Amino acid sequence: MAHQDEPSQSAAVKSSPVLLAVVWLWVAIPFAYGLYELAMTSRKLFE
Amino acid sequence: MGFLDRSRIIAGPGWNRWLIPPAALAIHFSIGQAYAWSVFKTPLEKALDISGTASALPFQIAILVLGLSAAFGGTLVERKGPRWAMFVSLVAFSSGFLIASLGVATSQYWLVIFGYGVVGGIGLGIGYISPVSTLMKWFPDRPGMATGTAIMGFGGGALIASPWSSQMLSSFGSDTSGIARTFLVHGLAYAAFMTLGVLLIRVPADGWRPAGWVPREETGKQLVTTANVSAKNAVKTPQFWLLWIVLCMNVTAGIGILQKAAPMIQDFFQDTDAPVSATAAAGFVALLSLANMTGRFVWSSVSDMIGRKNIYRLYLGAGALLYLTILLGKNSSTALFVVAAMVILSFYGGGFATVPAYLKDLFGTYQVGAIHGRLLTAWSVAGVAGPIIVDAVADAGKKSGNSGPGLYAVSFYLMIALLVVGFIANELVRPVNPKFHEPEPVASAEQAAPAEQGEAQDKKDEARDEQGEARDEQDEEGGADGVPAEKAVPAEKGKG
Known part of the structure; x- marks a missing residue:
């Protein structure tokens, strides 16, 4: 087991902008789908 | 593993x-x-x-x-x-x-x-x-x-x-x-x-801080402590149970609207010139979901600026006033009803989202996840109480021949009363008595409960890390509680 004070090798990898974009898209795409469906339903209140 | x-x-x-x-x-x-x-x-x-x-x-x-x-x-x-x-x-x-x-x-x-x-x-x-x-x-x-x-x-x-x-x-x-x-x-x-x-998922390394971020000097103003309280001790404090009441009341008041939203808006406006159809009611429910979700992010972010106690004053105080607004407005305006209900639901969501940070302010980050877990029993109680109150009162109202807004008047007055109880509980929140604090980060790990002793080394490291982070919020609460400076344990004290 690695010592607490020293980051493990796997965790020490620097995060890239690509990784940042990919992981945010991973959660943003389903969320956008949910929001879109919600907006479609919400419109019914004003019809 | x-x-x-x-x-x-x-x-x-x-x-x-x-x-x-x-x-x-x-x-x-x-x-x-x-x-x-x-x-x-x-x-x-x-x-x-x-x-x-x-x-x-x-x-x-x-x-x-x-x-x-x-x-x-x-x-x-x-x-x-x-x-x-x-x-x-x-x-x-x-x-x-x-x-x-x-x-x-x-x-x-x-x-x-x-x-x-x-x-x-x-x-x-x-x-x-x-x-x-x-x-x-x-x-x-x-x-x-x-x-x-x-x-x-x-x-x-x-x-x-x-x-x-x-x-x-x-x-x-x-x-x-x-x-x-x-x-x-x-x-x-x-x-x-x-x-x-x-x-x-990653945890920050020992002593890590955000780039360019300097923890503020302790002013000794407030509720935000640099000390740490274990989950076992937290449940012995009045602060935990006051927050339990706050969360329970806030959630009950929100669920009251949420679980009856579609029939409620239809009942409210059934005798007006502009009755709400079942399809439109579905749209109303969707808007409430949006408000609930948005409130979680927006209000909890606002709490970083105005302080946790103040934001709960808003959730509970303004929430009660909004219920009153719906009651007084009756079925005069669909827009007023929809907007007031949406804001109430945003407070409902905000109440859930802000409570972990409130717990951190009071008990430190040492075992805040575990304390949060225990506090969520308030959610379970509210999840049962809220629907029962609204359903029972609405059913009784129907039996006695009521219709329209009158069906929900008693429920709404009850919700206002619950929010006032929550408001008072929030006002009573004071800093945790130092006798519940972990004496020293290192000592706290060593003196942990028997079941926790196996991870003493982990906790030593964690506690050192957490102590450094807890200081920044010291003066974010706006001076609401007037906590003596000596009540908080200076962060450096735990660094040794």
Whole structure:
């Protein structure tokens, strides 16, 4: 087991902008789908 | 297990903290599916010939188990770390769907209840609290926003799951075979989606701080402590139970509207020139969901600026006034009703999302996840109390011949009373008595309860880290409580 004070090798990898974009898209795409469906339903209140 | 061990997920120097919210969201967007269970109710009732009460059981048990597993599993989550907790959540939540799938395929409904309710419920509870303390460690400058993001995800999960599940049922069919396949796909898809959280989650290295961020000097103003309180001790403090009341009252008041939203708006305006149709009522429910979710992020972020106590004053005080506005406005304006209900629901969501940061302010980050888990029992109580109050009063009103806004008048007055109780409880919150504080970070780990002694080394390291982070909020509360400076333990004291 690695010592607490020293980051493990796997965790020490620097995060890239690509990784940042990919992981945010991973959660943003389903969320956008949910929001879109919600907006479609919400419109019914004003019809 | 090595891969899941806390020591394997300590972030290196280049790790971007903005990778942590997606990890948390991957978990919360998934487990938030629980609030979309209603999509399965009618198909299950028809396919398995069960009652409406029976079809609600998996959800009700899941929420009950959520509260229990968060309450009793919180300390374990703190000890094992967020990757372990997320992995357990993934396995339990996905397995729950797979077991439920088997139950439907074999027409053994008890397997659906056991799978989705019990096994899946464990996934909900452990998953719900899994990223909370980690997010606050990564965002010591914005703990409200950080936890608000994750808890917003729980609200957002239903938005995603509801249309997705409906479309899948349409494709596979609503018979036993179709439902079983839908559950199977849900289990596999959520396992894949949650894997991102398990792989991505990291804890900050010892002494890490955000770039350019300097903890503010202690002013000794407030509620925000630099000391730490264990979960075991936290439940002995009046502050914990006052916050329990605050959360319970706030949630009860929100659920009162949320669970009856569609019939309520129709009842309110049925005798007017502009009655609300069932279709329009569905739109109203959707808007409330949006307000609930948005409130989680917006209000918890605002709490970082104005302080936790002040934001709960807003939730509870303004919430009571908004209920009163609806009561006085009766059915004069649909817009007024809709806007007031949306703001109330945003406070409901905000109350959930801000409470972890409030707990951090009072008890420190030492075992905040475990304390949060115990506090969630207030949610379980409110989840039962809120609907019972509104349903019982509305039913009694119908029997006595009431209609329109009159059906809900008593319920709303009760909600106002509950919010006032919560407001008073919030006013009574004071800093935690130092006798409950862990004496020293190092000592605190060594003097931990017997069950916790095995991880004493982990806690030493954690406590050193956390002490450094707790200081920044010292003067964010706006001087509301006038806490003597000596009540807080200086951060440096724990650095040695």
